[in-house]
Amino acid sequence: MTRVHDMGGRYGDGPVVPEEEGVLFHADWHPRAMAVTLAAGVLGQWNLDMSRHARERLAPQTYMRFSYYEKWMAALANLLVEQGVVTRGELSGETEPQRSPLAEKALKPAEVAAVLARGGAVDRPGGPAPVFAVGDAVMTRAPAENPQVRGGHTRLPAYAAGARGRILRLHGTHVLPDSNAHGKGEAPEPLYAVAFPASELWAHPEHPGDEVVLDLWQSYLRPAP
Incomplete structure (x- = not known):
């Protein structure tokens, strides 16, 4: 069964309209959404593929209604609760937040540039030998x-x-x-x-x-x- 996020090549969604080169954000809160998502990822409680899957797991009506960065924030909220980083009450403001044992892992301002420059490589040595060659x-x-x-x-x-x-x-x-x-x-x-x-x-x-x-x-x- 095709899930709601898997819409590539689907008929009826209209043409792909490239955005102006260099435009990354369309609202003041978009860079903050990106920053908090990256900062939370540095805590080490999930990986890149888990974060992608969290976005895919949003309810279909939510996924279709939310903008790009709204999807990011909704998925991040789910991951924070699922992985026990915060409670649902803390996230909603219904209960007082408690100091997290992960607090010491939080990025310091002086560390941000180096962490972003290092990136998150996903290539690995070893593994199975390739079974296909160019042209196969x-x-x-x-x-x-x-x-x-x-x-x-x-x-x-x-x-x-x-x-x-x-x-x-x-x-x-x-x-x-x-x-x-x-x-x-x-x-x-x-x-x-x-x-x-x-x-x-x-x-x-x-x-x-x-x-x-x-x-x-x-x-x-x-x-x-």
């Missing part, structure tokens, strides 16, 4: 579901399930979101750039000769017959 024909698994966790997080979009493409390049070995989003370990796998003809993804593409390139993990793929 592959097919994606179908349906596009997490095989480890029913209804769980995956980076394989529904519109590409069961599609035939070709390997463009190998990115190396990267953390597998399907596992990492659910606390089952990083389970790193080879990650490939895979090109799909538009005619393979949609029955009536406007430009059949176009290609869509997706970054996909090895377990998402099998050799094409």
Whole structure:
């Protein structure tokens, strides 16, 4: 079943309208939303894939109604409570906040630039050996579901399930979101750039000769017959 967030390539949502280059925020509170989300992530109580999955788990009516950064804040509130960083009462203001044992992990102003510059790399040494090479024909698994966790997080979009493409390049070995989003370990796998003809993804593409390139993990793929 396609979940509400998995809307890539869906008919009826209108064209993609690129924003003006360099515009990151459209309201005064947007940079604050981004800052508090990044600051909370530094506490180490969840990972990048868990935060993405938290946004996907928002109720469909909420997801469709909320703007981009409203989704961020709603997902962050859920993570803070789920991971025991704060109580629901503290978050709502119904009870007095208590000093958290995580307080010492809070970023100091002087540390912010270095932490942001360091980023959060998701490539890892080792892991399974690549089984595909550049130019190989592959097919994606179908349906596009997490095989480890029913209804769980995956980076394989529904519109590409069961599609035939070709390997463009190998990115190396990267953390597998399907596992990492659910606390089952990083389970790193080879990650490939895979090109799909538009005619393979949609029955009536406007430009059949176009290609869509997706970054996909090895377990998402099998050799094409």
